Amino acid sequence: MNATQDEEIRLSMSEDDYFADTKKLSKRHALSKIWHVIFAASTLVGIVALTALLLNVFNNAFGYIALENSIQPEELAIDGVSIEEMSKENLVTILGDHVSKGLMRRFESGMTWEERSRENVYNLVLERVVDPKSVAQWTLYESLFKVNEIQQEMTEKYTEANLIFKSWITPSFITLPQSSNPLNAGVRTAILGSLWIIFISIVFSFPIGVGAAVYLQEYAKDSFVNRIIQTNINNLAGVPSIIYGILGLALFVRALNLITSGAVFGYTDPMTANGRTILSAGLTLGLLILPLIIINAQEAIKAVPNSLRQASYGMGATRWQTIWNHVLPSALPGILTGTILAISRAIGETAPLVVVGASTFITFDPDGPFSKFTTLPIQIYQWTARPQDVFRNIAAGAIIVLLILLLSMNAIAVLLRNKYSRRL
Amino acid sequence: MDLKKKRRIGESIIQGFLFLAAALSILVTIGIVYELGTEAMLFFTRKQWENTNKVITQSLEPGFTEFIVSESGATINEGDLVRLRSEEMLVVNVQDERLKVVRGAEDTEPVFHNEGTTLEKATQVTFLEFFGKTEWNPQIGKFGIWALVNATLMTSLIAITVALPVGLSVAIYLSEYASHRFRSILKPILEVLAGIPTVVYGYFALTFMTPLLRYIFGVDVVEIYNTASAGIVIGILIIPLVSSMSEDALSAVPNGLREASYGLGATKLETSLRVVVPSAISGIAAAFIVAISRAIGETMIVAIASGAGPNFTFNPFKAAETMTGHIVRISGGDLSYNSLDYNSIFAIGLLLFFMTLILNIFSHWIVKRFRKVY
Numbered sequence: 001m002n003a004t005q006d007e008e009i010r011l012s013m014s015e016d017d018y019f020a021d022t023k024k025l026s027k028r029h030a031l032s033k034i035w036h037v038i039f040a041a042s043t044l045v046g047i048v049a050l051t052a053l054l055l056n057v058f059n060n061a062f063g064y065i066a067l068e069n070s071i072q073p074e075e076l077a078i079d080g081v082s083i084e085e086m087s088k089e090n091l092v093t094i095l096g097d098h099v100s101k102g103l104m105r106r107f108e109s110g111m112t113w114e115e116r117s118r119e120n121v122y123n124l125v126l127e128r129v130v131d132p133k134s135v136a137q138w139t140l141y142e143s144l145f146k147v148n149e150i151q152q153e154m155t156e157k158y159t160e161a162n163l164i165f166k167s168w169i170t171p172s173f174i175t176l177p178q179s180s181n182p183l184n185a186g187v188r189t190a191i192l193g194s195l196w197i198i199f200i201s202i203v204f205s206f207p208i209g210v211g212a213a214v215y216l217q218e219y220a221k222d223s224f225v226n227r228i229i230q231t232n233i234n235n236l237a238g239v240p241s242i243i244y245g246i247l248g249l250a251l252f253v254r255a256l257n258l259i260t261s262g263a264v265f266g267y268t269d270p271m272t273a274n275g276r277t278i279l280s281a282g283l284t285l286g287l288l289i290l291p292l293i294i295i296n297a298q299e300a301i302k303a304v305p306n307s308l309r310q311a312s313y314g315m316g317a318t319r320w321q322t323i324w325n326h327v328l329p330s331a332l333p334g335i336l337t338g339t340i341l342a343i344s345r346a347i348g349e350t351a352p353l354v355v356v357g358a359s360t361f362i363t364f365d366p367d368g369p370f371s372k373f374t375t376l377p378i379q380i381y382q383w384t385a386r387p388q389d390v391f392r393n394i395a396a397g398a399i400i401v402l403l404i405l406l407l408s409m410n411a412i413a414v415l416l417r418n419k420y421s422r423r424l
Numbered sequence: 425m426d427l428k429k430k431r432r433i434g435e436s437i438i439q440g441f442l443f444l445a446a447a448l449s450i451l452v453t454i455g456i457v458y459e460l461g462t463e464a465m466l467f468f469t470r471k472q473w474e475n476t477n478k479v480i481t482q483s484l485e486p487g488f489t490e491f492i493v494s495e496s497g498a499t500i501n502e503g504d505l506v507r508l509r510s511e512e513m514l515v516v517n518v519q520d521e522r523l524k525v526v527r528g529a530e531d532t533e534p535v536f537h538n539e540g541t542t543l544e545k546a547t548q549v550t551f552l553e554f555f556g557k558t559e560w561n562p563q564i565g566k567f568g569i570w571a572l573v574n575a576t577l578m579t580s581l582i583a584i585t586v587a588l589p590v591g592l593s594v595a596i597y598l599s600e601y602a603s604h605r606f607r608s609i610l611k612p613i614l615e616v617l618a619g620i621p622t623v624v625y626g627y628f629a630l631t632f633m634t635p636l637l638r639y640i641f642g643v644d645v646v647e648i649y650n651t652a653s654a655g656i657v658i659g660i661l662i663i664p665l666v667s668s669m670s671e672d673a674l675s676a677v678p679n680g681l682r683e684a685s686y687g688l689g690a691t692k693l694e695t696s697l698r699v700v701v702p703s704a705i706s707g708i709a710a711a712f713i714v715a716i717s718r719a720i721g722e723t724m725i726v727a728i729a730s731g732a733g734p735n736f737t738f739n740p741f742k743a744a745e746t747m748t749g750h751i752v753r754i755s756g757g758d759l760s761y762n763s764l765d766y767n768s769i770f771a772i773g774l775l776l777f778f779m780t781l782i783l784n785i786f787s788h789w790i791v792k793r794f795r796k797v798y
Contacts, residue, residue, distance in 0.1 A: 032693035039601060042593035043610055049660045050617050056632040211445030219439055233449045238784040240721025242748050243456060246773040250459040254761060287452055320435050348621025351723035355755045377623045384627050384728055392631055399624050
């Protein structure tokens with residue numbers, strides 16, 4: 001708007017009107033700018049929440065702990081020889097002096113003292129006799145910025161304890177089985193359980209899901225039955241996961257008890273608790289991710305250009321030949337990506353597995369589809385639900401393992417997609 | 425040369441299998457409704473025997489239909505089903521402590537009873553009690569679902585109060601204001617947020633949000649387990665859902681509408697709020713409803729952060745167990761298949777299933793009914 005135009009407008013209206021209008025206009029623009037900032041700020045909420053969540057986890061996964069021994073290692077020294085340099089026989093004697101006879105017998109029935117290495121006995125002494133316990137934990141933030149206060153607290157309250165910096169996530173955390181002592185607990189059982197369950201749910205739901213998607217995209221006419229199926233799949237995707245857990249409890253754990261506990265296959269392990277097995281859990285999660293796989297696969301098949309099909313029919317191929325040789329290979333990257341996203345959903349799923357009957361405490365590795373199970377999220381849930389603070393730290397460690405697992409799954413999805421889409 | 429269409433058996437078999445794969449989803453739905461339905465029926469028909477703390481004052485011959493019971497204990501009314509050892513009887517008349525009964529009800533055998541045998545009364549969970557009462561305490565036979573539904577509605581309401589304004593603002597910003605580059609940064613972040621397992625959010629609620637709320641509002645006001653913290657974190661969880669569905673709806677509004685609005689001198693805000701958002705309102709409403717449905721079904725966050733124990737309260741800073749939280753807690757232990765607790769899981773589950781199903785169908789209907797096709 002140049003000066004002469006402005007002048008014309010000013011002449012055409014009374015002075016008051018002109019100023020009132022420009023005032024209103026600038027007000028409107030100001031309002032627009034303010035809301036621009038508000039909208040922009042709201043996008044920060046997501047970023048802030050994600051950052052807070054991650055920082056909170058890391059804050060709990062590392063930090064100082066006050067470690068208190070039941071018996072100081074120095075007190076165990078015999079003739080001035082500390083336990084680190086002691087012979088195996090002396091270590092066995094120390095063990096015998098400090099633990100109950102019953103426990104000694106249990107150690108021996110597992111493996112005789114001759115068979116055990118010195119290293120093994122030494123670890124037993126550390127675990128059972130020295131028996132370190134964490135009496136207080138500090139977060140990473142406190143450990144970095146409030147060292148003085150921590151030291152003061154140590155001298156006041158925990159005079160017997162040693163202050164050490166502990167990372168709750170270590171290589172041994174991943175390789176050790178579950179334990180009631182948080183300092184020795186690991187997530188190996190849980191990781192193996194998760195992998196088994198994912199494997200079973202994929203074997204179950206991938207072929208069925210892709211088959212259903214092929215039928216709905218390539219064969220189904222717009223009939224009443226097919227419309228019902230499609231609507232039904234969309235609705236199933238919105239059913240809360242815990243409902244699938246209840247279905248799994250009634251169907252797999254209870255009604256199909258003979259199959260899921262392995263009894264029909266002659267598998268009679270007294271340890272398997274009536275159908276609450278890896279197989280039941282895997283099938284339950286399989287049903288849960290089935291609609292996701294179908295919907296994703298449908299999208300992928302829909303994206304295959306029609307000219308490809310027509311060229312194939314033109315060459316005299318049958319419908320199935322067209323699908324198998326042309327449609328599915330072109331849609332594969334999309335199908336795989338969708339499947340991997342469904343898997344990452346299944347890995348993080350907790351509620352249905354609690355309902356299906358995940359074990360609260362098992363220390364042995366799952367050895368097949370008919371054994372009891374626990375998974376990584378279940379482990380996190382149980383540790384978080386404990387009242388003692390120290391389990392929060394160890395839960396934070398498990399969360400980092402879970403997030404890394406999920407992140408690598410998604411990375412694989414991206415890699416697969418890139419690899420296949422280049423080839424095609 | 426035979427030019428007739430050749431019948432290919434193999435092709436038909438394959439098509440049959442593919443149809444079965446698709447039809448399996450129907451079976452899943454039928455399975456859910458059937459299993460939940462039959463077990464929930466058991467919940468409403470199962471008799472529970474409750475000790476009345478009354479004993480019979482004389483021995484009772486098989487042929488007698490009247491007896492006197494001790495004064496103490498619970499009251500017995502006409503029409504109640506009572507039990508002496510294994511024999512069930514229907515009470516037809518009550519006069520003070522004198523009961524007139526029909527012996528051998530429910531196909532049980534009338535037998536001789538000694539003096540001092542305790543009298544038990546049958547209680548049954550009725551629909552009226554289930555949907556009309558606000559106390560849920562299986563130990564003393566109280567099954568009022570409102571204690572659980574109320575907590576579920578509270579967490580969902582808090583969640584949607586957080587997620588709707590934020591999610592919608594994010595959607596408006598992404599679709600109307602943001603540069604291509606900013607979108608390519610923010611969208612993956614939202615996807616990561618949506619992909620984090622809910623148990624991790626539960627941990628976040630308990631170890632971050634609750635201490636934060638207690639710091640802001642005071643330790644005396646906010647309990648360690650509370651619905652506010654769980655609700656806010658569910659809200660954060662469903663922000664990506666609201667924003668991505670709303671953004672899809674906003675992006676589908678044709679540019680012509682925006683240009684026409686600018687042409688009339690509207691500011692960017694006026695265009696966004698008065699032209700684009702109303703045009704996309706069906707999609708936004710659908711997003712809103714799906715988000716509520718998701719919040720109602722959310723389990724791990726409430727199981728960890730909102731408390732273990734049904735509590736009918738409107739105070740968001742108090743502990744209260746939701747429907748999903750209750751299912752997880754009681755199924756976490758070793759549950760006996762023949763208990764009322766086991767059946768109650770299915771009754772709650774069925775209610776939950778229908779609540780979410782109705783919301784989901786409603787959202788589809790809104791999209792279909794009110795969508796403007798440009």
